[in-house]
Amino acid sequence: MDEHLGERLSAYVDGDLEGEALAGAEAHLATCEACRAAVQDLRRVVGLARALDDRPPAADLWPSIAERIGAARPDVVPLGSRRRRFAFSIPQLAAAGLALCALSAGGAVTAARFLAPGRAPAPLALTAPGGVARPVADVTASYDAAIHELEGLLSTRRGDLDSATVRAVETSLRIIDQAIAQARAAVERDPNDVYLNGHLRSTLDRKLDVLRRAAMLPRAS
Amino acid sequence: MKTPILALAVGLGVVLLAAPRPAGAQTTLDTTLAVRAGARFELQNVSGTVRVRTTRRQEIRIHVEYDRARIEIDASSSLVSVRTVPRRNGGDADYTVEVPANTPLTVNGISSDVDVQGVCGEAELQSVSGDVRLTCAQGNVSATSVSGDVVVADARGRLEVGSTSGDVTVRGARADVSAHSVSGDVVLARVEGQDVGAESVSGEISFAGPIRDGGRYRFQSHSGDLVIRPDGALSATISVSTFSGDLESDYPVTLGQGGRMRAREFEFTVGGGGARVTLASFSGTIYLRRGGAPGREDER
Numbered sequence: 001m002d003e004h005l006g007e008r009l010s011a012y013v014d015g016d017l018e019g020e021a022l023a024g025a026e027a028h029l030a031t032c033e034a035c036r037a038a039v040q041d042l043r044r045v046v047g048l049a050r051a052l053d054d055r056p057p058a059a060d061l062w063p064s065i066a067e068r069i070g071a072a073r074p075d076v077v078p079l080g081s082r083r084r085r086f087a088f089s090i091p092q093l094a095a096a097g098l099a100l101c102a103l104s105a106g107g108a109v110t111a112a113r114f115l116a117p118g119r120a121p122a123p124l125a126l127t128a129p130g131g132v133a134r135p136v137a138d139v140t141a142s143y144d145a146a147i148h149e150l151e152g153l154l155s156t157r158r159g160d161l162d163s164a165t166v167r168a169v170e171t172s173l174r175i176i177d178q179a180i181a182q183a184r185a186a187v188e189r190d191p192n193d194v195y196l197n198g199h200l201r202s203t204l205d206r207k208l209d210v211l212r213r214a215a216m217l218p219r220a221s
Numbered sequence: 222m223k224t225p226i227l228a229l230a231v232g233l234g235v236v237l238l239a240a241p242r243p244a245g246a247q248t249t250l251d252t253t254l255a256v257r258a259g260a261r262f263e264l265q266n267v268s269g270t271v272r273v274r275t276t277r278r279q280e281i282r283i284h285v286e287y288d289r290a291r292i293e294i295d296a297s298s299s300l301v302s303v304r305t306v307p308r309r310n311g312g313d314a315d316y317t318v319e320v321p322a323n324t325p326l327t328v329n330g331i332s333s334d335v336d337v338q339g340v341c342g343e344a345e346l347q348s349v350s351g352d353v354r355l356t357c358a359q360g361n362v363s364a365t366s367v368s369g370d371v372v373v374a375d376a377r378g379r380l381e382v383g384s385t386s387g388d389v390t391v392r393g394a395r396a397d398v399s400a401h402s403v404s405g406d407v408v409l410a411r412v413e414g415q416d417v418g419a420e421s422v423s424g425e426i427s428f429a430g431p432i433r434d435g436g437r438y439r440f441q442s443h444s445g446d447l448v449i450r451p452d453g454a455l456s457a458t459i460s461v462s463t464f465s466g467d468l469e470s471d472y473p474v475t476l477g478q479g480g481r482m483r484a485r486e487f488e489f490t491v492g493g494g495g496a497r498v499t500l501a502s503f504s505g506t507i508y509l510r511r512g513g514a515p516g517r518e519d520e521r
Contacts, residue, residue, distance in 0.1 A: 020297075162332060165350050168368035168386045172403040172422075179422050179443040183503060186464050195462040195485045199503055203443060206422060210385055210403060217349055217367065218331055 005035045013039060140184070143204040150211035160219040169214045176207045253282040254296045261325045263302040266333040267312035270351075273326060273337040276319035287314035325360075334369070343378075352387070362396070370405070388424075400426075406445075421445045425505075429512065432457050434495030441501040449500065452512040456492030459509070462501040470509040 012025045183200040281301045289311020295302040305314045323342035330348040343360040346353050352369040363381040370387040376394040383401040390408040397416040400407045402424045412430040418439040419426045427448040440447050472491045500507050
């Protein structure tokens with residue numbers, strides 16, 4: 001059997017292959033069950049991402065907040081016209097999937113946060129309809145689960161990454177953890193504060209983003 | 222020493238395999254491929270350097286010196302894809318590549334520095350532990366690293382730059398910019414865009430450039446300071462959020478008409494308020510300076 005599709009997978013799913021490359025990929029898929037399964041998985045993840053991207057948050061909390069404080073809708077960074085590429089390879093699908101799981105659980109977080117890294121939507125308030133603050137534990141529970149999973153995945157990939165990179169990532173994660181602890185403590189003291197809640201969430205987002213990026217890094221050699 | 226090339230015709234494409242050499246023997250591969258206008262160039266390197274420059278010819282020239290690795294080149298008239306395949310405990314490769322101006326580029330490195338100058342097309346550059354430097358790009362542009370520094374100059378279009386622990390610098394851009402870092406500093410100098418954002422955890426964020434009517438500018442950190450220097454006359458609605466940080470402003474902060482204030486957030490207007498500026502730092506100091514005005518933060 002010829003070589004698996006490997007890094008051509010995402011290009012195939014994106015529809016970027018043409019001519020010989022496309023024909024070759026299709027010929028391989030016709031005979032390779034593993035690659036067919038990988039394509040299905042990748043399409044599922046991409047489909048989920050796209051669906052989430054277009055879907056309003058499960059509970060759009062902003063209207064009640066806006067009404068209460070007389071403010072306009074917060075800035076949301078658009079994805080823009082740039083076509084997103086989903087450059088996942090098979091071993092990295094898990095990281096993408098986990099990020100998407102967190103995204104589903106998070107509700108108010110958009111796909112752009114994960115799939116267009118670096119875009120920084122304004123943090124959304126975490127106050128429930130009616131203006132009642134949700135407990136910090138509720139707010140962060142969905143993040144905690146996703147973070148735990150991604151940390152586990154990253155742990156299994158330590159051997160794939162060079163030690164300097166692992167150190168840099170771990171140092172950054174410690175810095176983010178300190179920031180999360182400070183933000184969490186501030187929210188516990190003042191659970192109704194819109195800025196503090198948003199800041200806690202954006203810092204958790206940052207940790208998820210770093211973990212996701214780290215879990216998806218290519219092997220060192 | 223030149224490396225023998227095994228050229229295998231595969232349909233319309235060509236696969237060139239530079240044969241591996243014994244460990245410790247530096248090997249050179251130099252090949253030139255004719256491409257059509259708009260052809261894309263992609264390169265994946267493990268360790269070493271990647272330098273990309275321009276040529277006036279409609280061709281892509283690849284010069285690589287490598288050790289304990291195999292170089293794979295997959296070429297058609299519309300795409301040239303190059304990959305370093307390391308052997309055990311190896312994989313060093315130093316590339317110098319010449320491409321036609323405006324060639325769309327994708328370069329990925331692991332512990333490889335990436336340096337692209339003068340190509341002026343779309344670019345997606347990434348390294349894990351290497352530095353990324355890009356001069357002249359347009360369209361959709363991204364330059365990221367995990368622990369290396371990222372420097373981009375003369376970019377137009379839409380720019381994403383980021384590093385986890387390295388510094389991120391953009392000098393001279395007419396682009397919408399999204400920049401992020403965890404512990405590295407983010408410097409946006411002479412950046413002209415309608416949609417500019419930067420985010421860090423402990424790194425400092427500095428911005429210098431015009432604030433345009435209708436534009437959106439968002440800068441947020443946890444403990445890093447924000448140093449914002451609008452160029453020219455400022456007309457903006459400015460939202461400031463902080464927990465234990467400070468605001469030092471060269472502009473009058475008036476919480477009058479249109480301004481609103483909550484416990485840790487307030488909003489004020491400078492001029493007609495045509496732009497929207499969001500400044501948020503949990504514990505860092507926010508400096509809002511008139512363009513070019515030195516402040517206390519410069520003395521550190």
